[in-house]
Amino acid sequence: MRKRITVILPAYNEEDRIAHTIAGLQKSNYVNRILVVDDGSKDETARVAEAAGAEVYRLPANAGKGYAMQQGVEKTVHDSDILVFLDADIGEGASEIDKLIAPIDLEEADVTIARFPAAKKKGGFGLVKNLAKYGVKFYTGKTLTASLSGQRAFKSEVLAAIGKMPVHYGVEVGMTIDLLRMGYHILEVDVNMTHRETGRDLKGFIHRGKQFCQILATLIQKSKGVVRSC
Numbered sequence: 001m002r003k004r005i006t007v008i009l010p011a012y013n014e015e016d017r018i019a020h021t022i023a024g025l026q027k028s029n030y031v032n033r034i035l036v037v038d039d040g041s042k043d044e045t046a047r048v049a050e051a052a053g054a055e056v057y058r059l060p061a062n063a064g065k066g067y068a069m070q071q072g073v074e075k076t077v078h079d080s081d082i083l084v085f086l087d088a089d090i091g092e093g094a095s096e097i098d099k100l101i102a103p104i105d106l107e108e109a110d111v112t113i114a115r116f117p118a119a120k121k122k123g124g125f126g127l128v129k130n131l132a133k134y135g136v137k138f139y140t141g142k143t144l145t146a147s148l149s150g151q152r153a154f155k156s157e158v159l160a161a162i163g164k165m166p167v168h169y170g171v172e173v174g175m176t177i178d179l180l181r182m183g184y185h186i187l188e189v190d191v192n193m194t195h196r197e198t199g200r201d202l203k204g205f206i207h208r209g210k211q212f213c214q215i216l217a218t219l220i221q222k223s224k225g226v227v228r229s230c
Contacts, residue, residue: 024094170218
């Protein structure tokens with residue numbers, strides 16, 4: 001019997017790229033449901049996604065990526081065998097999603113994480129990536145190179161077991177730590193995907209600063225049970 005496979009796309013103001021991402025997903029040999037969770041977008045993300053053939057659930061206001069992901073899980077986990085998270089700005093490279101799904105379909109992993117090629121332009125100085133990498137290592141003893149990646153596939157029972165997710169940029173790191181602590185097998189998979197990259201300008205540094213602060217807050221939560229907002 002064919003597995004029921006759902007892709008959840010948390011999206012905020014992605015009207016210019018989301019149709020290309022959905023088109024890439026529609027080339028998959030596995031995916032049979034695409035759910036866009038529109039995280040309070042102020043543009044035409046929801047309309048464009050519906051026109052491209054996706055199911056859309058709209059949040060009334062921007063609540064953060066982790067919250068959007070959680071809402072998607074609650075709506076799909078009970079009638080899906082495999083759930084996949086994908087960033088809405090991946091574009092046509094979303095067709096690579098089968099590389100994430102196949103190992104789970106073949107029972108080779110409980111969770112897969114996409115490992116991207118090296119960035120084409122210089123971004124930050126590696127502080128956020130190193131914080132994520134060594135944070136995971138500190139709490140689990142495991143070394144993963146793509147712990148920040150938002151492109152992930154899961155057995156549905158794994159997401160059902162994990163419960164509530166961190167709300168903002170700490171979501172991927174927090175989930176990774178929880179999954180490894182629970183004994184699930186995570187497999188990193190090389191994919192030919194890209195997304196919108198941030199550069200070494202003021203906007204890029206502000207974005208990475210928020211990432212760093214929120215990931216740090218998530219790591220603190222793992223030891224003290226307290227999160228401070230950035």
